[in-house]
Amino acid sequence: MYKRVLLKLSGEVLSGEAQKGFSEEHVNYLIKEIKSVSEYGVKLGIVIGAGNLFRGRDFEGLRPTISDQIGMLGTVINALYLKDRFENEGIKTVVVSQIVTLPSVKLINYDDIDLYFDAGYIVIFAGGTSNPFFTTDTGAALRAVEMKAELLIKGTKVSGIYDKDPKIYNDAVKYNVITYDEAIEKNLKIMDTEAFSICKRYQMKILVMNFFEDNNLLRAIRGENVGTLVIPSK
Template sequence: MQEPKYKRVVLKISGEALAGEKEFGIDQDVINSIADEIKEIRECGIDVAVVVGGGNIWRGRNSPQMDRATADYMGMLATVINALALQDALEKRNIETRVQTAIEMKEIAEPYIRRRAMRHLEKGRVVIFAAGTGNPFFSTDTAAALRAAEIEADVILLAKKVDGVYDSDPMKNPNAQKFDSLEYIDILNRGLGVMDSTATSLCMDNKIPIIVFGINKAGNIKKAALGENIGTFVKGG
């Protein structure tokens, strides 16, 4: 078995990725595929924490007529739905899983407590962080960066629909050029849209590398977790 490069990872999965080829909702085949790969990562001895987005159900900033804070709270609830779906898929594969939410809803999940999350990871459980940071105006990318710093993760695995970071939108520009590696400051200066500026700055300040890769190809999550050359690697200078 290949020796993993990282001991503890935060896997950030966008809500859009969970929708698969649909534009809305949860694609159970995608959830099952992600759960299979997380199981493989755990079997390699890697601690896994997951941050899920909610864009497949609700995205606050797409509702200009609604109060932004209210819309963002609705988006946080959408991430909880996704987290519970992923937890169910993992537990069907006999992977012990805990969902922790930044907004307390004790009937369905634990409240986020850093020490408890660390203890779960030490016991080999997968921890899914839901409800973002618990605050409006912050994205789930920022939640991923914050949780990665708090649990002392070695890397953030940023799973997207595209297979890395490009100099322009590859969906619109067939001549877009992919970057093999970048520095945090390049993302900020060039507005490349890998993560929002708050999340990128958090990673830069805490020296947390980011691997941006495509989730659509089976095996990519495991490859990224093992440290194989995949997607775009983001780090400091």
């Protein structure tokens, strides 16, 4: 069983695919999945996107430096929303970020991350990389390395990494295991190249899996055969 994990979730996990806002059904499902692993004492970091609110590219006519800041603020909105929903369910949660000063958001201080984990808190890293032109996948890769995770799980709406986008191509073939180099060379667009490169440099194992399948998160953390594993070499 993995003991230290960074979970990257797209904002759409909160709204449902191609939807906006917060869907009670989806948020309850997310709470159930997180509860199932928090009971095992897993030290869990979460990076949440903002696709349910806005992505930088949604704002036509705005400069990316501005629209991406709006996108990053969206990840803080989601993080605070989740903190409150989690805490209502007895899941202790702290939100950390470098981009905002708000009473319920703590400035990231890496000396404190272990204290939070040891005290049984889930840590939500909000604000992506803190820079425009990046995505929360890249933020997740950075935070996974910084929190010394054993595994970065990307919970998404497809079952793993395929040789091409399975939402477009019916004949796409899924990989069980793939190397960072293959993922980058084949330009498999499930994660940004930047995210793959950071994980490659620091040998951060990645698991891409369908978050919307019941108990998949727990199965992934138990090391069961779900999704696609990205590793240094086969």
